[in-house]
Amino acid sequence: ADQRPRVWVSQPLFDDTVAQLAAYCDVVATDEVSAHDSAAIAAQLADVDGALVTLNDRIGAAEIAAASQLKVIANVGVGYNNLDVPVLSAAGIIATNTPDVLTETTADLGFSLLMAAARRIVESDRWLREGSWGQWSFTTMLGADLHGSTLGILGMGRIGQAIARRGHHGFGMKVLYHNRSRLPQDVEQAVGAGYVGFDELLSRVDHLVLVLPYTAQNHHIINAAALAKMKPTATLVNIARGGIVDELALADALVNGRLASAGLDVYENEPTVRPELLALRNVVLTPHIGSASLATRRAMVQVAVDNLLAGLGLGPDAGRPANAINADLLSNG
Numbered sequence: 001a002d003q004r005p006r007v008w009v010s011q012p013l014f015d016d017t018v019a020q021l022a023a024y025c026d027v028v029a030t031d032e033v034s035a036h037d038s039a040a041i042a043a044q045l046a047d048v049d050g051a052l053v054t055l056n057d058r059i060g061a062a063e064i065a066a067a068s069q070l071k072v073i074a075n076v077g078v079g080y081n082n083l084d085v086p087v088l089s090a091a092g093i094i095a096t097n098t099p100d101v102l103t104e105t106t107a108d109l110g111f112s113l114l115m116a117a118a119r120r121i122v123e124s125d126r127w128l129r130e131g132s133w134g135q136w137s138f139t140t141m142l143g144a145d146l147h148g149s150t151l152g153i154l155g156m157g158r159i160g161q162a163i164a165r166r167g168h169h170g171f172g173m174k175v176l177y178h179n180r181s182r183l184p185q186d187v188e189q190a191v192g193a194g195y196v197g198f199d200e201l202l203s204r205v206d207h208l209v210l211v212l213p214y215t216a217q218n219h220h221i222i223n224a225a226a227l228a229k230m231k232p233t234a235t236l237v238n239i240a241r242g243g244i245v246d247e248l249a250l251a252d253a254l255v256n257g258r259l260a261s262a263g264l265d266v267y268e269n270e271p272t273v274r275p276e277l278l279a280l281r282n283v284v285l286t287p288h289i290g291s292a293s294l295a296t297r298r299a300m301v302q303v304a305v306d307n308l309l310a311g312l313g314l315g316p317d318a319g320r321p322a323n324a325i326n327a328d329l330l331s332n333g
């Protein structure tokens with residue numbers, strides 16, 4: 001009988017990287033990009049030892065109910081709200097993610113959305129192409145400054161810090177942040193950011209970037225009441241998860257002049273984007289491409305492959321996956 005572990009790869013990724021798995025495992029590949037439903041995921045997980053998954057794959061109790069030999073779920077991505085980690089931990093299944101390799105790329109995209117929204121770049125492009133540029137005017141497409149303004153960051157992990165550095169060192173912005181816990185002073189100094197309370201962050205900043213993990217406590221943390229505390233001239237950027245923002249409240253604020261502009265890379269019900277947002281000119285919309293540079297997406301798959309093999313006790317890091325989310329499982333095992 002074949003003693004090699006079986007692994008499921010839930011999406012087409014980079015073939016040459018995924019091929020490294022085949023040196024150690026039997027690989028069940030997926031030929032087409034697909035949003036697997038719960039039953040399909042459960043069926044795939046039922047007879048594999050490990051899986052390489054993405055944010056399209058929601059994995060909880062129902063999906064692992066029949067997965068008697070499953071040992072490792074390697075998530076390609078840093079955010080893992082698609083995984084029910086307590087359920088996986090209780091089942092003894094190691095879960096891993098891909099931090100670090102996507103930090104700078106995702107911060108770049110966050111800054112791109114901020115610049116595009118504040119300076120109305122996409123709106124200008126559309127307006128020009130529509131033939132609306134009859135004659136140059138002094139007051140065409142007036143936007144908001146980044147340089148010299150106050151940048152707010154909600155969620156000061158690796159990506160938040162990378163955005164702070166860009167704002168402080170690159171654009172001469174004053175940077176304020178709010179986070180579950182305050183950063184050590186030397187880190188605050190290095191990234192050039194000062195800690196404030198949540199309400200103070202909302203009311204003081206000219207631009208606010210959301211980079212916090214999506215948890216039950218953070219659901220709709222940016223709601224109508226929070227938006228009402230922001231400056232009407234402000235820009236809101238969300239590169240975290242859609243569920244952090246009450247999208248209807250956001251659309252309402254953008255329509256009614258209570259917020260100047262927004263840049264969104266994530267949505268509550270991806271890939272569906274609310275018509276209320278699609279209808280607005282003062283919002284820049286991208287299809288969850290925060291980490292989507294070729295080099296970074298390749299690096300993410302490599303990290304996930306390494307984690308998967310290590311979690312299965314295979315390859316150079318056997319038994320020591322670098323990015324275990326539920327690392328407590330490893331010390332017990």
Ligand code: 8YV
Binds near residue numbers: 076078102290
């Ligand atoms: C990924 C992301 O593309 O890392 C994350 O949390 O949202 C993106 O970088 C996505 O997770 C792919 O699964």
